[in-house]
Amino acid sequence: MDKTPSSIPPISGRAWKYGDGVNTDVIFPGKYTYTLREPAEIAAHALEDLDPQFAAQAQPGDIILAGKNWGNGSSREQAVTCLKYKGIAAIVAKSFGRIYFRNGINQGLLLITCAEAVDAAQPGDILTIDTAQSVILLRGHPYPFPPLSPTALSIIAAGGLVQHVRNKLGITRSDVVAVSEGGG
Amino acid sequence: MGYTFAEKALARAAGLPSAVAGQVVDARPDIVLSHDNTAAIAKIFRTIGVERVLIPDRLAIALDHAVPAPTPQHAQNHAEVRKFVREQGIQHFFEVGRGICHQVLSEAAVILPGQLILGADSHTTHYGWMGAFGAGIGRTEVAALWATGELWLRVPESMKITVTGRLGKGVTAKDLCLYIIGRLGADGGLYQSIEFHGEAIENLSLESRMVIPNMMAEFGAKNAYLPPDQAVFDYLAEALRRRVPTPPHTAEGETPRQDVSALALYPDADARYASSHTFAAEDIPPMVSGPHRVDASAPLDHFRGKAVQQAFLGTCTNGRLEDLALAAEVIRGRSVASGVRLIVIPASAWVLKEAMQRGYIQDFIEAGAVIGVPGCGPCMGNHLGILAPGEVCISTANRNFKGRMGQPEAEIYLANPAVVAASAVAGVIMDPQEL
Numbered sequence: 105m106d107k108t109p110s111s112i113p114p115i116s117g118r119a120w121k122y123g124d125g126v127n128t129d130v131i132f133p134g135k136y137t138y139t140l141r142e143p144a145e146i147a148a149h150a151l152e153d154l155d156p157q158f159a160a161q162a163q164p165g166d167i168i169l170a171g172k173n174w175g176n177g178s179s180r181e182q183a184v185t186c187l188k189y190k191g192i193a194a195i196v197a198k199s200f201g202r203i204y205f206r207n208g209i210n211q212g213l214l215l216i217t218c219a220e221a222v223d224a225a226q227p228g229d230i231l232t233i234d235t236a237q238s239v240i241l242l243r244g245h246p247y248p249f250p251p252l253s254p255t256a257l258s259i260i261a262a263g264g265l266v267q268h269v270r271n272k273l274g275i276t277r278s279d280v281v282a283v284s285e286g287g288g
Numbered sequence: 289m290g291y292t293f294a295e296k297a298l299a300r301a302a303g304l305p306s307a308v309a310g311q312v313v314d315a316r317p318d319i320v321l322s323h324d325n326t327a328a329i330a331k332i333f334r335t336i337g338v339e340r341v342l343i344p345d346r347l348a349i350a351l352d353h354a355v356p357a358p359t360p361q362h363a364q365n366h367a368e369v370r371k372f373v374r375e376q377g378i379q380h381f382f383e384v385g386r387g388i389c390h391q392v393l394s395e396a397a398v399i400l401p402g403q404l405i406l407g408a409d410s411h412t413t414h415y416g417w418m419g420a421f422g423a424g425i426g427r428t429e430v431a432a433l434w435a436t437g438e439l440w441l442r443v444p445e446s447m448k449i450t451v452t453g454r455l456g457k458g459v460t461a462k463d464l465c466l467y468i469i470g471r472l473g474a475d476g477g478l479y480q481s482i483e484f485h486g487e488a489i490e491n492l493s494l495e496s497r498m499v500i501p502n503m504m505a506e507f508g509a510k511n512a513y514l515p516p517d518q519a520v521f522d523y524l525a526e527a528l529r530r531r532v533p534t535p536p537h538t539a540e541g542e543t544p545r546q547d548v549s550a551l552a553l554y555p556d557a558d559a560r561y562a563s564s565h566t567f568a569a570e571d572i573p574p575m576v577s578g579p580h581r582v583d584a585s586a587p588l589d590h591f592r593g594k595a596v597q598q599a600f601l602g603t604c605t606n607g608r609l610e611d612l613a614l615a616a617e618v619i620r621g622r623s624v625a626s627g628v629r630l631i632v633i634p635a636s637a638w639v640l641k642e643a644m645q646r647g648y649i650q651d652f653i654e655a656g657a658v659i660g661v662p663g664c665g666p667c668m669g670n671h672l673g674i675l676a677p678g679e680v681c682i683s684t685a686n687r688n689f690k691g692r693m694g695q696p697e698a699e700i701y702l703a704n705p706a707v708v709a710a711s712a713v714a715g716v717i718m719d720p721q722e723l
């Protein structure tokens with residue numbers, strides 16, 4: 105049924121590492137949710153109240169490692185898009201807030217659940233995430249994670265859910281503008 | 289290795305032989321629910337570039353959140369929903385006044401045990417009362433489902449909650465939920481499938497069972513599950529007979545809907561749970577939850593004497609016949625205290641009709657209550673009972689967040705229907721046994 109390629113090439117990136125219970129307010133402060141609209145501005149406030157260094161130092165392709173329940177709290181989708189706009193390639197966590205996880209995949213951000221890799225990695229380590237093999241490589245060691253479904257992978261590959269559905273249905277019309285809203 | 293309910297339900301919905309917690313599957317829900325937000329979803333749907341909903345029979349749409357339309361904007365919104373329903377040929381459409389989506393879909397057996405329902409409403413957890421898998425999703429996801437019929441879902445870990453014994457006099461399923469959420473926290477069930485087991489659960493009436501998965505949205509849960517028994521099957525079979533006939537599902541490979549128990553699912557005895565908790569029903573007192581968190585709950589005694597200006601009996605949590613019966617028993621022959629409004633909103637037209645036949649509505653009106661049209665009423669602050677700054681409301685609803693009833697400077701306390709009725713009579717939060 106699905107006509108779009110669902111593979112994402114292996115991703116290698118430098119790790120940022122955070123702890124348990126990081127909520128959406130510190131990922132993207134609520135005070136900006138209705139005022140900032142430009143991707144670059146949104147990205148500039150990513151993790152502002154968690155790690156003031158992050159927005160200035162993170163590079164496109166970096167990977168965030170996190171503890172339990174990353175992204176709990178509000179359903180605001182900027183908590184995903186601020187990192188996507190920053191160029192973050194993936195988030196590997198012990199677990200995700202439920203709505204955050206859905207928002208992440210639906211906005212085209214690779215989210216992986218793998219507690220072992222999070223525990224083993226240090227900030228600055230280079231991780232390789234191979235979604236085809238469902239494995240993270242870290243200093244030569246493989247850390248398997250539960251596979252993402254072909255659909256989840258192809259949503260990420262498409263850049264988000266609305267575009268994914270358009271690809272899947274073979275819709276190329278340009279008279280409609282793709283919009284997306286966060287999960288509820 | 290055994291499987292939990294969630295693992296079995298999502299494996300089936302994805303057409304897989306098995307699935308395990310953590311796995312992401314492509315699920316094909318039996319029903320996709322939306323309500324007054326249908327017009328907004330239709331706008332997203334059009335941006336996909338699709339004209340027609342793929343399987344119109346799988347949509348269920350109820351107008352319930354602000355009904356009948358309180359403003360021209362709401363009227364316009366309803367008109368757009370009706371137009372969409374007409375254009376797409378949606379059969380499961382419930383007009384204003386039929387009742388709250390979760391109640392009317394249950395009453396009409398639109399969803400059955402073991403099936404999957406996804407809804408653009410956070411309390412879609414509700415359908416766990418019959419052993420269905422119900423979960424809330426975002427609007428974009430609903431639009432995608434309309435277009436393709438499938439959506440990715442992560443199979444949740446499961447928490448097993450066993451409730452032993454029997455609830456005491458004056459203690460309801462609502463109190464049980466406020467107790468559990470108070471004990472384990474508003475995020476205690478985050479992302480998980482909450483499975484309820486034990487004698488205290490089995491002995492609950494069907495209407496009481498509906499309270500539990502509904503409240504589990506306030507526990508962070510993805511879904512909740514109560515094992516369906518013969519009482520559930522009988523209720524749904526009767527509901528199907530009563531329902532105005534709609535075309536049966538004819539998609540290939542589907543079990544005839546009339547066989548309500550055919551798809552029922554039960555977890556294996558050796559299923560793996562992320563955690564297990566046991567509560568003794570006898571330990572649970574009547575509970576009240578204070579502003580502005582559902583887990584800010586404590587025994588009723590803790591809040592007794594707090595002055596209230598409004599008492600609200602209704603919602604998908606506690607607006608059913610047995611809730612009205614409990615409250616009517618308290619109110620009969622008494623009057624609502626001066627300075628207090630008691631607002632009674634039956635969860636559905638059917639509940640209203642039955643409550644009339646049983647004389648409950650008469651009891652409420654004689655006591656000085658206001659009767660509202662079946663729907664959500666003031667639950668989320670749209671209309672029909674908005675609070676003023678500084679006012680206090682005691683409510684049978686599921687949420688007491690700041691501003692929920694339309695006014696951030698107001699306070700909402702949550703309780704069971706008998707406590708709400710007693711508080712309306714006393715003018716302060718009151719134990720019905722002490723009236």
Ligand code: SF4
Pocket residue numbers: 353388389390409411603604605663664667668685686
């Ligand atoms: S009654 Fe309240 S909680 Fe239930 S569906 Fe309506 S607004 Fe939501």
